Amino acid sequence: MRKAALLYNPDSGGSRKLQSQLESGLALLRAARVEADLILTHSPSHAKDQARQAVLAGCDTVFACGGDGTIHNILQVLVNTQVALAVLPMGTANALAHDLGLPMNIVGAVRAGLRATPRRIALGHIHYQDLEGKPGTRHFIVAAGVGVDAHLFYRLHSGTKHRLGMAAYYAKAWHLWWTYAMTRFQVEYTETGADTSQRANLTELLGVRIRHFGGVLQELAPGASLDRNDLRLVLCRTASRLAYLSYVTRSMLRRHWKVPGIDLAHTSKVVCQYLPPEAASPQTKIYVEADGELLGTLPAEITVAANALTILSA
Numbered sequence: 001m002r003k004a005a006l007l008y009n010p011d012s013g014g015s016r017k018l019q020s021q022l023e024s025g026l027a028l029l030r031a032a033r034v035e036a037d038l039i040l041t042h043s044p045s046h047a048k049d050q051a052r053q054a055v056l057a058g059c060d061t062v063f064a065c066g067g068d069g070t071i072h073n074i075l076q077v078l079v080n081t082q083v084a085l086a087v088l089p090m091g092t093a094n095a096l097a098h099d100l101g102l103p104m105n106i107v108g109a110v111r112a113g114l115r116a117t118p119r120r121i122a123l124g125h126i127h128y129q130d131l132e133g134k135p136g137t138r139h140f141i142v143a144a145g146v147g148v149d150a151h152l153f154y155r156l157h158s159g160t161k162h163r164l165g166m167a168a169y170y171a172k173a174w175h176l177w178w179t180y181a182m183t184r185f186q187v188e189y190t191e192t193g194a195d196t197s198q199r200a201n202l203t204e205l206l207g208v209r210i211r212h213f214g215g216v217l218q219e220l221a222p223g224a225s226l227d228r229n230d231l232r233l234v235l236c237r238t239a240s241r242l243a244y245l246s247y248v249t250r251s252m253l254r255r256h257w258k259v260p261g262i263d264l265a266h267t268s269k270v271v272c273q274y275l276p277p278e279a280a281s282p283q284t285k286i287y288v289e290a291d292g293e294l295l296g297t298l299p300a301e302i303t304v305a306a307n308a309l310t311i312l313s314a
Contacts, residue, residue: 052077063113095210124305147236183284235265
């Protein structure tokens with residue numbers, strides 16, 4: 001590491017203590033003879049602009065100082081470059097930081113970045129319709145979701161999230177567990193190593209890249225890994241609320257018991273569509289998210305982009 005930019009999203013962690021830790025981390029980098037600057041970002045689009053400027057300025061490392069949403073926005077710029085992504089966990093969930101084994105404090109994460117060996121990984125890639133009905137595309141590093149979890153992000157107001165943190169997620173998730181209509185949609189995928197495709201009608205789909213989410217979820221999709229060149233699918237064929245609860249409970253307890261109606265598979269591509277009109281209930285929008293960011297609605301196609309990003313881990 002010779003030249004680094006620290007892109008800081010104050011909405012992900014604006015306390016004086018965290019800002020003081022950022023200054024300490026910056027001093028640590030400079031003491032290690034890294035040319036480093038702290039850059040304030042004001043919005044997702046501004047974070048992307050600043051990441052582009054960092055790449056053009058010859059930075060070999062960009063630190064995403066924030067949560068998974070901040071990381072998501074910055075990695076869109078770093079895809080298919082040689083510039084490494086480093087993470088300083090300052091967000092609500094910090095799922096990627098947990099999976100990378102990073103210390104949950106800024107100075108410790110900076111030290112881990114200085115010791116780290118860069119590695120090249122695959123990313124998820126998703127095509128979707130944005131909320132205005134226009135085609136959109138994003139890369140993702142943690143997970144993409146269609147159905148129940150994406151509806152959560154649609155319903156969860158960002159202001160509530162920043163005030164209450166993970167408590168807002170858990171409260172809204174509990175509410176949705178009781179009230180969401182479990183609207184079905186159709187998916188088609190081919191398991192890794194298989195020759196024939198499969199179809200299923202689901203109430204929820206997750207395409208997961210990381211093994212460890214941290215927090216209460218722990219290992220949500222056993223078998224997922226950033227070292228693999230495919231996705232770990234969680235396929236919820238059931239509308240049973242008890243099945244959903246059982247699956248989350250097994251993740252919390254780090255158990256791998258079988259939950260009827262919820263299956264796991266590896267794949268490098270999955271296509272998601274609305275059900276045909278004759279098979280569907282009155283049309284309800286089915287939302288799509290990636291890395292905890294609401295993107296839009298179906299139809300969607302989720303694939304894997306191999307050798308797409310350089311990342312620093314513990």
